[in-house]
Amino acid sequence: MDSHLRWADHIENLKKRIRRYFHTFLSLRKFMSLPLLKEIYFALIQSALEYGICAYGRADPTILDKLKTAQNIVLKIIYKKEKRFSTNILYKELNILNVEKLFQKNICAVIHKKRDTLLRTKELNYNLRRINLETPRCKTKKGQKAIEYIGIKLYETIPPEIKQLDKIKSFKNQLKLWLKNKN
Known part of the structure; x- marks a missing residue:
């Protein structure tokens, strides 16, 4: 992040970090099984992608596309797919x-973790499962990039049966399945 609160430098460094693993995965795929390579992917690549993603994930889509491209290349290297192979199919598989x-x-x-504190206090006496969170009003584009604004808008698109899950691990697993099948 630079002095103007942009994430371009951070994303560029993260992209370079992922690109450094291209050759590593090219070498490892010759003698390692796919499940083991997938575990290494989660340890090296996905963990790096997820660290701080709530902050940098709000960056301009054109900047994030560079990161997505690096992620696509790593997966195609691991699974020995040609450059033109559909990444959407790869992600689903x-x-x-x-x-x-x-x-x-x-x-x-x-x-989901903070939903109780995001509700107005007078609503807490009612059944929380049916209450929708109130999206904060924003007058500027900068305000619309706030975590509360984006997060609540995204959260409201989740099916109610997933929102009702109390355990965060169950919530994340069901959310991942739903996101995977969405679009």
């Missing part, structure tokens, strides 16, 4: 979320 959906999953998990 592998049960892996792209950068955009990782952001959605993580931001919704934050809102």
Whole structure:
């Protein structure tokens, strides 16, 4: 993040970090099984992508596309797919979320954890499962990039049966399945 609160430098560094693993995965795929390579992917690539994604995931989509491209290349290297192979098919087959959906999953998990505090206090006496969160009003584009604004808007699109889950792990698992099948 630079002095103007832009994430371009951070995303560029993250992209370079992921690109450094291209050769590693090219070498490892020759003698390692796919499940083991997938575990290494989660340890090295996805963990790096998820760290801080609630903050940098709100960056301009053109900047995030560079990160998504690096993620796509790593997956195609691991699974020996040609450059033109559809990444949408690859993500669905592998049960892996792209950068955009990782952001959605993580931001919704934050809102889910804090949903009780985001409700107005007078509403807390009622059944929380049927109450929708109130999206804050924003007059500027900058305000519309606030975590509360984006998070609540995304959270409200989740099916009620997923929102009703109390355990965060169950919520994240069901949310991941829903996001994977969405679009």
